[in-house]
Every structure is written in structure tokens, then in C-alpha cells.
Amino acid sequence: xxxxxxxxxxxxxxxxxxxxVEYIFGYPGGATLPLYDELAKSSIxxxxxxxxxxxxxxxxxxxxxSGKVGVCMATSGPGATNLVTGIATAFMDSxxxxxxxxQVPRAMIGNDAFQEVDTTGITIPITxxxxxxxxxxELPATIEEAFYLASTGRKxxxxxxxxxxxxxxxxxxQEVKRKPLEGYKPTITGHPGQIxxxxxxxxxxxxxxxxxxxxxxHADATDELIELAESGNFxxxxxxxxxxxxxxxxxxxxxxIGYHGRVEANTAISEADTIVAIGVxxxxxxxxxxxxxxxxxxxxxxDIDPAEIGKNVPATLPIVGDAKHILAExxxxxxxxxxxxxxxxxxxxxxxxxxKKHPLRGRMxxxxxxxxxxxxxxxxxxxxxxxxxxxxxxxAAHYFPVDTPRSFLTSGGLGTMGFSVPAAIGxxxxxxxxxxxxxxxxxxxxxxxxxxASAVQYNIPVLILIMNDYCLGMIHQLxxxxxxxxYNACDLERIVDYAKLAESMGAVGIRVTEEKDIESAISxxxxxxxxxxxxxxxxxxxxxxPMVVGDTLLDILE
Amino acid sequence: xxxxxxxxxxxxxxxxxxxxGLFSRRGFNIESMSxxxxxxxxxxxxxxxVKGDDNVLEQVRKQLQKLIHVIRAWDIKPQLSVERExxxxxxxxxxxKRGELLQIITAVQARIIxxxxxxxxxxVTGNSSMVDNAFNLFKNYxxxxxIRTGKIALERGSVLNxx
Numbered sequence: 253x254x255x256x257x258x259x260x261x262x263x264x265x266x267x268x269x270x271x272x273v274e275y276i277f278g279y280p281g282g283a284t285l286p287l288y289d290e291l292a293k294s295s296i297x298x299x300x301x302x303x304x305x306x307x308x309x310x311x312x313x314x315x316x317x318s319g320k321v322g323v324c325m326a327t328s329g330p331g332a333t334n335l336v337t338g339i340a341t342a343f344m345d346s347x348x349x350x351x352x353x354x355q356v357p358r359a360m361i362g363n364d365a366f367q368e369v370d371t372t373g374i375t376i377p378i379t380x381x382x383x384x385x386x387x388x389x390e391l392p393a394t395i396e397e398a399f400y401l402a403s404t405g406r407k408x409x410x411x412x413x414x415x416x417x418x419x420x421x422x423x424x425x426q427e428v429k430r431k432p433l434e435g436y437k438p439t440i441t442g443h444p445g446q447i448x449x450x451x452x453x454x455x456x457x458x459x460x461x462x463x464x465x466x467x468x469x470h471a472d473a474t475d476e477l478i479e480l481a482e483s484g485n486f487x488x489x490x491x492x493x494x495x496x497x498x499x500x501x502x503x504x505x506x507x508x509i510g511y512h513g514r515v516e517a518n519t520a521i522s523e524a525d526t527i528v529a530i531g532v533x534x535x536x537x538x539x540x541x542x543x544x545x546x547x548x549x550x551x552x553x554x555d556i557d558p559a560e561i562g563k564n565v566p567a568t569l570p571i572v573g574d575a576k577h578i579l580a581e582x583x584x585x586x587x588x589x590x591x592x593x594x595x596x597x598x599x600x601x602x603x604x605x606x607x608k609k610h611p612l613r614g615r616m617x618x619x620x621x622x623x624x625x626x627x628x629x630x631x632x633x634x635x636x637x638x639x640x641x642x643x644x645x646x647x648a649a650h651y652f653p654v655d656t657p658r659s660f661l662t663s664g665g666l667g668t669m670g671f672s673v674p675a676a677i678g679x680x681x682x683x684x685x686x687x688x689x690x691x692x693x694x695x696x697x698x699x700x701x702x703x704x705a706s707a708v709q710y711n712i713p714v715l716i717l718i719m720n721d722y723c724l725g726m727i728h729q730l731x732x733x734x735x736x737x738x739y740n741a742c743d744l745e746r747i748v749d750y751a752k753l754a755e756s757m758g759a760v761g762i763r764v765t766e767e768k769d770i771e772s773a774i775s776x777x778x779x780x781x782x783x784x785x786x787x788x789x790x791x792x793x794x795x796x797x798p799m800v801v802g803d804t805l806l807d808i809l810e
Numbered sequence: 811x812x813x814x815x816x817x818x819x820x821x822x823x824x825x826x827x828x829x830x831g832l833f834s835r836r837g838f839n840i841e842s843m844s845x846x847x848x849x850x851x852x853x854x855x856x857x858x859x860v861k862g863d864d865n866v867l868e869q870v871r872k873q874l875q876k877l878i879h880v881i882r883a884w885d886i887k888p889q890l891s892v893e894r895e896x897x898x899x900x901x902x903x904x905x906x907k908r909g910e911l912l913q914i915i916t917a918v919q920a921r922i923i924x925x926x927x928x929x930x931x932x933x934v935t936g937n938s939s940m941v942d943n944a945f946n947l948f949k950n951y952x953x954x955x956x957i958r959t960g961k962i963a964l965e966r967g968s969v970l971n972x973x
Binding site for chain 1: 865868876877
């Protein structure tokens with residue numbers, strides 16, 4: 253190579269290094285070999301996944317646990333399509349990841365070449381933005397722009413598709429500067445007039461309520477949220493994605509709303525006269541039937557994405573901007589206006605009495621999911637809990653109180669089975685200082701269980717707890733409650749020994765069938781320096797309640 | 811209810827796919843869409859007519875605005891703007907209808923832009939209802955084929971929403 257020249261692949265890796273990228277989760281292929289050749293010379297560590305979906309979830313888990321941008325990489329064609337589920341998962345939960353894919357050489361694009369697929373076409377609906385890079389000289393600016401887009405405004409995945417000949421192409425550095433993006437200017441500070449009107453409305457309210465969503469952790473606004481709640485003595489409820497936005501044991505915290513919400517939380521939503529909704533998108537799992545949602549409340553909707561305002565639920569007062577800034581401003585002005593929080597005490601006591609009348613009724617004895625989750629909390633304390641999707645996810649939402657932000661990772665929007673194991677690997681890579689545990693069902697665990705081999709290869713000690721009822725639990729529950737117990741296609745049968753499966757991959761495998769062994773198995777798992785899988789053979793197929801069965805959030809089975 | 815949306819955007823590969831894909835993905839119905847370059851190099855402008863109530867319109871506009879290459883998307887009010895649509899009609903002209911046709915052509919301000927043997931191509935320009943009207947009048951004759959552009963629209967006076 254001539255002096256002063258570089259290649260696309262080298263420029264890409266250098267750009268990632270200069271952005272501070274430490275890890276890439278990936279799986280190589282023919283169309284990414286030039287990148288891998290450069291990656292080998294780099295300080296960036298590569299974690300070899302065992303399927304590209306896992307690589308995307310790892311990058312996602314890394315991003316959710318740390319707040320930094322996660323990077324995953326896959327080859328063209330099937331490599332890229334295997335990423336799709338992971339990218340869509342990150343998109344629905346606004347998680348900032350960069351996906352880099354190889355593409356067939358430029359001259360072959362459109363010829364249906366070997367391992368060719370229209371990656372940018374496929375991923376338009378599931379990325380915040382994507383690029384097909386046609387010239388190597390565009391790569392440095394593209395990487396910079398991609399990181400900027402992924403990590404600002406409403407965060408989300410950005411994909412960069414790079415033909416293999418572009419990776420090899422030589423060019424003079426310092427050629428291209430990034431053009432300013434005329435069409436992208438996220439609003440950060442809330443409109444002062446709207447904030448002033450919000451203060452008036454909140455002060456006039458008799459039964460105010462804060463609804464916290466996933467936007468709180470993306471904005472790192474937990475402290476500001478707690479301050480706001482305490483400044484005016486406002487009760488807080490949360491969506492599944494907002495669970496870790498406040499210590500769940502906080503006096504003002506009244507649990508999760510929605511389809512599987514707590515009665516006191518759904519009561520709060522239904523009886524509040526003003527709801528301050530922050531970083532929520534009012535998904536159908538949270539609202540139930542829209543016409544019956546929060547019928548008594550006027551809604552102050554705070555979100556960084558203006559398109560979320562009024563999308564599902566009309567807002568009486570929208571404030572577009574960054575939650576951290578807006579919450580701090582609201583608190584400041586509320587304090588200045590001498591709000592009397594004690595007048596909400598009756599409202600809070602009312603919600604507390606509803607909570608007392610409607611305790612959780614899960615099985616707190618035996619080898620049963622609620623009991624196992626409770627014991628995990630007792631033994632493990634403040635850890636990062638990663639859930640999969642299904643019945644165990646709802647149990648985890650109710651029975652595992654969290655204390656700190658970014659400590660409850662779950663696929664809330666897309667509901668991706670198979671999320672937990674790879675996301676936990678990514679989370680542990682991001683946060684080696686914290687213990688990371690997984691709660692999964694036997695169905696969801698088996699979707700991506702091969703990723704344990706990656707955890708073993710790179711010594712990433714995650715603890716995986718399988719709630720094994722030999723069954724697709726949520727399907728079983730829905731067929732039980734809504735389809736007259738006509739169970740179909742939910743029986744996984746007693747085929748796989750998950751402890752042995754774990755052992756076969758070099759992890760520790762433990763099978764627990766008796767209650768007395770639950771705590772010791774968990775302790776052993778937490779102390780291990782290797783990944784551990786504990787296969788809990790559940791005593792019963794226990795349904796996850798509460799569960800809304802009617803037209804309002806209060807038509808609820810307990 | 812129909813709404814006209816104007817979209818000012820970067821003229822980059824795939825921007826048409828991003829915009830049109832957004833409509834089908836979010837369940838919005840496009841009545842018509844037309845696009846072309848503007849006087850500024852590298853910038854395009856779409857005029858899109860959508861069906862739906864005001865909420866739909868607002869959601870469409872915000873979703874368009876979220877696309878990275880969309881610089882601005884806004885609603886064009888019919889009373890404050892001018893609009894044009896263009897159509898070509900290919901007619902087989904029977905000898906005894908020639909006179910009538912020429913009268914209609916004059917009445918709707920159409921032009922004959924080609925005549926090959928006994929087949930004419932007519933050009934019609936006007937707002938949507940003028941073009942509709944012309945089609946209505948010509949439909950009693952032997953239309954071999956026809957084609958319409960979507961609507962394009964500009965606000966009157968000093969309103970410059972693209973800047």
C-alpha cells in the first residue's frame with residue numbers, strides 16, 4: 253500500500269477504536285474477511301457468538317447494561333438475516349447498537365450472487381437508520397454519523413452494510429468530512445411554556461401519578477425521577493421497560509401496570525386525575541383497550557420522540573425533550589412553587605390499602621417460579637437480572653424487586669424469546685463488576701442456549717436459572733384461561749437434560765428438584781467463575797397472575 | 811378526508827423506499843405521490859396525498875419527520891396553495907367525432923401533443939378536479955390508454971416551509 257493510503261477495513265476498525273469501542277460481538281463469513289483481518293491487529297476484542305442472533309442480543313445487552321453503544325457484526329446474506337431478530341428487538345426497546353454487515357462486491361449487487369440479500373432493504377423498518385457504503389472513503393464519516401444517530405435523540409439500532417470490495421478498497425485518509433444532517437435535530441430541552449403549564453396542572457391535581465417507562469433508563473434519569481416524585485409526594489407506577497427506573501421498594505412505588513400489572517398499579521392508572529407519563533409509548537400491553545385507559549386522567553406526556561405524542565393515547569399536555577432535563581426542571585419549579593405534597597397522602601394511603609387487599613398470590617414454597625425468584629433476590633441482592641420472554645418474565649417483573657437502574661433487562665417491545673442468554677453475556681461483558689443472572693423458561697432458554705459456548709470460551713460467568721415445566725408456559729396459560737384448556741403444541745416433553753447440555757459446553761450444570769437445594773444451588777452459581785445453568789424442575793405449571801381478562805385494566809384475574 | 815403533505819428531503823439512494831415503505835408499514839393509504847429534484851442540488855421534494863383524519867395526518871407527518879434524510883415534512887392547506895396535476899391520454903379518433911373532440915379539447919384547455927395516424931395523445935394540466943373533469947369528458951370516446959402524475963403543490967406568497 254502506498255504511503256498515506258488506507259483500506260476500507262482498516263479505516264473502519266480505526267474509526268471504531270477512536271470511538272472507544274472495546275468489544276465486537278460477531279460471527280465471520282466470506283464477506284467480512286477483510287474486516288476480520290484488520291480486527292486481528294486491533295485492540296478491540298471480538299466475542300465469537302454461536303449464531304448471529306446471539307451477536308445482536310449480546311450487543312443489545314451490552315448497551316442496556318452500560319448505556320454505551322453495542323457493536324455486532326455479521327456476514328452478508330444469512331449472516332445479516334440472522335441478525336434481524338436481534339436488531340428488531342433493539343429497535344422496539346430503543347437500544348443503541350451498531351450492526352455491521354458484509355455485502356457482496358459492488359459489481360455483483362443485484363445479481364443474486366452467493367450469500368447476497370438486500371440487507372438495507374430488509375432492515376429499513378427495524379433500524380433508526382442504515383447505510384450501504386459504496387466508497388471506502390465514506391466509511392470514517394459513516395461510522396461517526398452512525399454512532400451519533402444510535403446514541404442521541406431516541407436511541408436505536410443503526411446498520412452499516414459494506415461490500416467486501418469496499419472493505420479492500422484503498423483510499424487517501426482525510427478525504428471526506430461528515431456533512432451536517434439537516435433533517436436530524438433531536439429536541440433536548442423541554443419547552444419552557446409547556447413545563448410551566450405542566451406545573452400548574454400538577455399542582456391543581458388531587459390524584460397525581462407518575463408513569464415511568466423505558467425512556468427513564470435510556471436518559472439515565474432515575475435520580476431526577478425520584479427527586480420529582482419526592483418533591484411533590486407523587487406515587488409512581490411503571491411499565492415493564494420502566495421497572496428499573498426507581499428502586500422498587502421505594503415508598504412511592506406502586507408496581508407495574510398493564511396486562512399483567514398489579515391491581516394497585518392499574519387502580520392508580522384508572523383513578524388518577526393527572527398522569528405524568530415519561531418515556532412511555534403506551535403499548536397495548538400497558539394500556540389494554542385504549543378507550544378504557546386512564547379515563548379520568550389528563551395526561552402530561554414527556555418523550556424525546558415527538559411521534560410518540562398522541563400516537564396511541566391523546567396527551568393533554570405534551571413536552572418533547574430529554575427526560576433527564578425535563579424532570580430536573582419540573583422538580584426545580586415545583587419546589588419553587590412550594591407544592592404541598594402532604595395533600596396527596598390520602599391518595600397514597602388509598603393505593604397502599606389496595607395493595608394490601610391484593611397481595612401477590614404466587615407459590616412462595618416448593619420448587620416454583622415465584623419462590624425461586626424470591627430466593628434469588630435474597631441470596632444475590634443487587635444484580636443485573638436478564639429475563640427471557642414468557643410466564644417467567646411476568647413472575648420476574650413482580651417477584652424480583654430491583655434497586656438500581658439498568659439492573660432489569662428484558663425484551664419488552666418485541667418480546668423476543670431467546671433474548672436472555674446472549675443479552676446476559678453482553679451485559680456481563682459491559683459490567684464485569686456486577687453479577688448477572690438470567691431467568692428463562694425452558695422454551696426460551698433453548699432458543700439460544702448454544703451461546704453458552706461463547707460464555708465458556710471467553711470466561712464470562714453468567715448464572716442461568718431455567719424455570720423448567722417442560723412446557724411453553726405462557727401458551728399453556730393462555731390456552732388454559734382463554735381457550736377452554738384445549739392445550740396444543742405447548743408440550744416440550746421431558747426430552748432435554750439442560751444441566752447435561754450445559755456440562756457438554758463446559759459450563760456448570762445443576763439440576764434442582766427439591767426446595768432445600770434452591771438456595772445452595774443459587775449461591776454456588778453466583779460464586780462460580782464459570783457460566784452456570786441451574787435447571788429447576790418445577791413442581792407445577794403455575795399461571796402468572798395478575799392477568800387482565802376483560803375490557804378494562806381492572807377486569808383482572810389474580 | 812384527503813390531506814396533502816409536502817416533504818423536502820435529501821436526494822439520496824433509497825429515500826423513496828424509506829418514504830413509501832413508511833406508509834405501507836404504518837397502515838397509511840397513499841392516494842398519490844410525486845417526486846422530483848428541486849432548484850437546490852441534492853434536494854428532492856415529494857408531494858403526497860393521504861387519506862385519513864387529522865390524527866392520521868399528524869402521525870404521518872411526525873413519522874416522516876423522523877426519517878434521517880427528511881429535512882421537513884408539512885401539511886399543505888388547499889386554500890393557501892396552488893396545485894397541479896398532469897395527465898396524458900391516448901385516444902383513437904373516429905372521423906365523425908373529430909369535431910366534438912376538438913371542442914372538448916379547447917374547453918378543458920388540453921393540447922394535442924402527438925397525432926400518429928388516427929391516434930392522438932392529449933396533454934391535460936390543472937388541479938385535480940380539472941383533470942378529473944377532462945377524464946370524465948373524454949371517457950365517452952375511445953381512450954386507448956392514459957396516465958396521470960400525482961399532484962404537486964406549492965403554497966402561495968412568501969410561505970417557504972422547506973427552508
